[in-house]
Amino acid sequence: MKQRGGRVEAIYAGLRLAILEQVLEPGTKLPEDTIGEQFGASRTVVRRALELLASEELIEFRLNRGAAVCKPTLEEARDLFSVRQEIEQLVVRRLCGRLTRAQLKRLHAQIDLEDAAHKNGHNAYIRHAAEFHLALAEMTGSQLLARYMRQLVGRSALVLGLYGRPRWTDCSVQEHRDLVASLADGNIALVEKLMHHHLEAVLTRAIETAGKDKTGGLRDLLAPYAEAAKAT
Amino acid sequence: MKQRGGRVEAIYAGLRLAILEQVLEPGTKLPEDTIGEQFGASRTVVRRALELLASEELIEFRLNRGAAVCKPTLEEARDLFSVRQEIEQLVVRRLCGRLTRAQLKRLHAQIDLEDAAHKNGHNAYIRHAAEFHLALAEMTGSQLLARYMRQLVGRSALVLGLYGRPRWTDCSVQEHRDLVASLADGNIALVEKLMHHHLEAVLTRAIETAGKDKTGGLRDLLAPYAEAAKAT
DNA sequence: CATGGACAAAGTGTATACAAAAATGATGAG
DNA sequence: CTCATCATTTTTGTATACACTTTGTCCATG
Known part of the structure; x- marks a missing residue:
């Protein structure tokens, strides 16, 4: 276990960049395991990163349906x-x-x-x-x-x-x-x-x-x- | 397991109120187990509530030292x-x-x-x-x-x-x-x-x-x- | 008596397991 | 051929276990 708190920051930054540069388009689903696999982290830490993004309203959580890139009206x-x-x-x-x-x-x-x-x-x-x-x-x-x-x-x-x-x-x-x-x-x-x-x-x-x-x-x-x- | 997402909201709201009404003074530590015990929830859900509060800068996380009510300079x-x-x-x-x-x-x-x-x-x-x-x-x-x-x-x-x-x-x-x-x-x-x-x-x-x-x-x-x- | 270090206790960070819910796809009726 | 229903699969929400960090205490040593 790499006991470094910087990993959620890394995932957060990576996802944020991908959204801002429109690699991840609005509406894209963000499954926790897939992301975790990509970044080599468990769902726990991925989820924290996602919650950071959600607090900026770049992504949103739908109950029991996970996170997706926001589609502002x-x-x-x-x-x-x-x-x-x-x-x-x-x-x-x-x-x-x-x-x-x-x-x-x-x-x-x-x-x-x-x-x-x-x-x-x-x-x-x-x-x-x-x-x-x-x-x-x-x-x-x-x-x-x-x-x-x-x-x-x-x-x-x-x-x-x-x-x-x-x-x-x-x-x-x-x-x-x-x-x-x-x-x-x-x-x-x-x-x-x-x-x-x-x-x-x-x-x-x-x-x-x-x-x-x-x-x-x-x-x-x-x-x-x-x-x-x-x-x- | 009560599969309701509303529980983190409840904890979030409760803690927020306690902070705003100054029941929890700035600097107060917020141990995850204690809060979880109080609200009858596991650390996982408590942590989510704490992260919501942190995103408002009402509390802050110190690495490996948990959350505490913010003391703005x-x-x-x-x-x-x-x-x-x-x-x-x-x-x-x-x-x-x-x-x-x-x-x-x-x-x-x-x-x-x-x-x-x-x-x-x-x-x-x-x-x-x-x-x-x-x-x-x-x-x-x-x-x-x-x-x-x-x-x-x-x-x-x-x-x-x-x-x-x-x-x-x-x-x-x-x-x-x-x-x-x-x-x-x-x-x-x-x-x-x-x-x-x-x-x-x-x-x-x-x-x-x-x-x-x-x-x-x-x-x-x-x-x-x-x-x-x-x-x- | 003060100082410093080993040790124990407490608490966080992360991984993982399991149950519930939703998405998916197959099957059958109309 | 279309649509509805149900089983399967996937994925989330939550609990829990374990390792590591911090912190406080106590004892040895100068």
Whole structure:
């Protein structure tokens, strides 16, 4: 017995990454033995990892039917983004004009990562973009804001994976660059506007488009309603 | 074996209540067997309940040393209240002038509960006051805001229990009444000001006073630092 | 008398066993 | 051919056993 508590963390991190990068799509079942076999751990420790993910609402438990990757409804998605708008505003208001040179450097480096991943078409792009927003929250020094942002970007990735079309990520990198530039300048009004538009744009590129594009998005879009109708 | 998933919820709810009403004080150890014996459940199910509480940061796990009620540091307390200020502002901005008659009725009823508990000196007062803020968040219709508020008021109760003096609750009831009145009027500026002052007042009555009152508060105030020094 | 280390007691971390529930698939009636 | 019913299989929910860590005590030793 390897008496190390780090193993649940490892499984948690692995599964979380797989969900954020959309390797595990919403709705995917997560049987405990299968995962345990993969990671070489018993169901006990797998379950703990799953419960961590459930506390972030990335997966959900159904009674006696195990865990599955969450499928947020459209309503939940709208709630998520409206709250995220407000939290992100709190973050940039705290940061505007107060970023150190080292922090700016870190942000630029993060954006470069996004850029590289984006050009390679790698699905790690989603994660890097999420980490940019998380980095901003962490720079406020508030553990709580960082914690909330971590959950928000995680859940956002889920929503974008569900309702977004394949190439929803266009242009987002430049928006990040503009945002950091304005944060450095300390132009609070512009920063708030940029962040607002950035998040609106992400949402538009994802959800709104999904409604019009019938090829891939609509099917997933309607799936929750179909299931709801079947349940009642 | 009673195959009901509701048992972990029951233990979770019971422990949470005990913590919020300060029956279980910060620092109290929570041995799994003891709790399991009390609630008539095995360690497995107790552990799940404890992990739920840990995800709200009401308790914390120390490696190989089990769970204990959290003792937020002063820094964490300040972070908590500064973020809570901002979240509560988001809540009242969403509600101002939009409360239905039924909602107002519910809020008044909630305040009456506080009042009654307060006059009886009952420690249930803390919980009722917390539920008032939670009720506001729920009325926004945002699941996320409600969720965050639930965590925030829970953790606040912990902080107030740690750093607050015995009679820190004075006058808070009237502040709640004034707040609801302004919400009904739709006077957004006044509402924001009242909520801000209310939370500041709670903090002042608790933390600030603790620093000046050397009889009980200061000891607890310094305890975290003493432990931190011992650890390093 | 203080200090340090061995030992015992308590309690956690993990694996595993077993019962109940759900998913699956086969069988038969209409 | 379709649908319902029932047995089988899979998987979860919970209890329990065991190993390891921590912690407190006591005794030997400087």
